[in-house]
Amino acid sequence: MSEELRWVTEQLRQSSRESARLEAELIVAHILQKARHELYAHAQELVTPAEHTQICALVERRCQGEPLQYLLGYTEFHGCYLRLTPAVLIPRPETEELVELILARYSNPPADVLDLGTGSGAISIALARAWPQSSFVAVDISVEALALARENAVRNGVAERIRFVWSDWFSAISGKFDLVVSNPPYVRTEYLERAPRELHYEPKAALDGGPEGLDALALIIQESPTYLHAGGALYLEIGSDQGRSVRALLQRTRAFTEIEIYRDLAGYERFARAVRATRCLS
Numbered sequence: 001m002s003e004e005l006r007w008v009t010e011q012l013r014q015s016s017r018e019s020a021r022l023e024a025e026l027i028v029a030h031i032l033q034k035a036r037h038e039l040y041a042h043a044q045e046l047v048t049p050a051e052h053t054q055i056c057a058l059v060e061r062r063c064q065g066e067p068l069q070y071l072l073g074y075t076e077f078h079g080c081y082l083r084l085t086p087a088v089l090i091p092r093p094e095t096e097e098l099v100e101l102i103l104a105r106y107s108n109p110p111a112d113v114l115d116l117g118t119g120s121g122a123i124s125i126a127l128a129r130a131w132p133q134s135s136f137v138a139v140d141i142s143v144e145a146l147a148l149a150r151e152n153a154v155r156n157g158v159a160e161r162i163r164f165v166w167s168d169w170f171s172a173i174s175g176k177f178d179l180v181v182s183n184p185p186y187v188r189t190e191y192l193e194r195a196p197r198e199l200h201y202e203p204k205a206a207l208d209g210g211p212e213g214l215d216a217l218a219l220i221i222q223e224s225p226t227y228l229h230a231g232g233a234l235y236l237e238i239g240s241d242q243g244r245s246v247r248a249l250l251q252r253t254r255a256f257t258e259i260e261i262y263r264d265l266a267g268y269e270r271f272a273r274a275v276r277a278t279r280c281l282s
Contacts, residue, residue: 002043004028004052008059015063023068030072031055065197078126082152087144089206091122094264095183098237098271099126101262102181105233105273109134110178114227116169116220117141117184119206121149121162127181128158137177139167142203169219176229183237184216185209213239218249221274225255228276236272243269250274 005024012020025036031054032039032047047055058071069075069090074083077091078099084090109131115124118138128136140146146164153159165172186209192199199207209215217236224234234256238246243261250259256274264270 004047004055005039008055011059012062017062023062026068026072027058027062028055031058065201067198067201070201077120077122078129080122080125080129080152080156082120082122082125083148083155084120085144085148086201087142087203088119088148089183089202091120094270095122095237096126097264098181098183098235099123101271101273102127102179102235103130106131110232111135112175112177113137113179113181114173114177115139116180116182117206117216118149118164119145119183121152121164123181123183124149124162125153125156125158128153128161129156132161134161136162137165137173138162139165139169139173141166141168142205145203169216170223170227173227175227176232177227178229178232179235180220180224180228180232181235182216182220184220186213186217186237186239186242188213188239209239212245213242214245214249217242217246221246221249221253225253225276230276230278232276234272234274234276238270238272240268240270243272246272 005028008024008028009020012023017023025039029036029039031051061071062068067090069084070086074081075091078096111134113134113136115136115138118124118140121138124136124138138149146166150164153162167173185207187207189208189211192208247259247261250256255277257277258275260273261269262271
């Protein structure tokens with residue numbers, strides 16, 4: 001098994017994988033159905049020819065740029081185990097930071113939460129685990145994404161508190177919420193055309209935010225006041241160079257107060273927060 005790990009690591013390293021050793025461990029452990037630490041506890045065990053063939057197939061796909069999370073079929077997000085397929089965006093560490101930002105702002109959890117563009121269900125599931133008294137509506141335009149999100153909610157024990165709804169943003173939504181949160185498409189179209197290979201495996205609809213990356217953000221900002229209680233908050237993940245534009249969009253609605261832009265751990269502007277004013281600002 002140790003020889004197999006060395007071989008896989010070298011193949012990935014030659015393909016410029018920055019975390020070649022870690023990825024090698026994950027791939028080998030996945031095929032052998034072992035935990036990573038067990039690879040070292042059983043280092044002298046031999047890999048069968050059939051297992052080697054399976055490992056080779058995953059290594060080849062990884063070297064071609066296919067994301068590791070799709071190869072393994074799962075990822076971990078804020079303590080949650082999420083199954084993944086190419087039907088949904090791979091949850092990023094920045095989105096975990098968004099969840100942390102939201103949790104830190106609430107001493108009393110909001111009663112009703114709307115998650116727009118839920119994808120794998122990552123945000124709703126993480127918040128539902130932290131807020132056992134809150135109720136959630138999670139929407140997506142992708143039927144495949146909603147099915148996967150439901151499965152992930154069941155796996156993480158929160159399915160009874162999340163209602164999954166097919167909706168083109170707010171089109172099938174009624175009522176008001178205390179919190180609206182979204183990680184919408186915010187990548188510029190022209191960037192996607194020259195993006196790294198790995199990005200092309202993910203659903204374009206979950207990434208492409210239009211010419212300036214602001215199409216979905218502008219729509220959500222414009223329509224969300226209708227669906228927020230007075231004093232309810234809107235949280236958004238945004239592009240690293242979109243802070244000024246998003247602030248302007250929020251101000252232009254004249255429906256929000258406490259408009260704030262937050263930086264991620266890398267120092268980039270990454271999140272927006274705004275509170276629904278009691279009445280439209282003059």
